[in-house]
Amino acid sequence: MNLLYQRTETDNEIVVVFRPYSMYVLLFVLLLLMAVTFVPSLEAYAYIANVLMPIAALVVIVRIVFMHKVNSEVRQAMRDDKVTISGGKLSASKPLTFVIAKK
DSSP: OTTTEEEEEOSSEEEEEEOSHHHHHHHHHHHHHHHHHHOGGGGGGGGGHHHHHHHHHHHHHHHHHHHHHHHHHHHHHHHTTOEEEESBTTOSSSBOEEEEEOO
């Protein structure tokens, strides 16, 4: 899925780049959820929590379902000690990147 990750395969390696945008959405939704729940001056907007909770759950489920195959591939490469990891999960300039050697 192009919004969650990018997978590029060459003769020698597989490069998987996890894009941070779904994590940004999840963190933003959780921040809003916490704000309307715990900030007394936002108590009038507490009904928004009923919308934000399913949105957060949907983002988590989408990430699990659509990234299952690539996560399994990366996990197997880690077991076989064929992976190089760089970047960060929340970095847009240097996203989390896995380089899996084929040989």
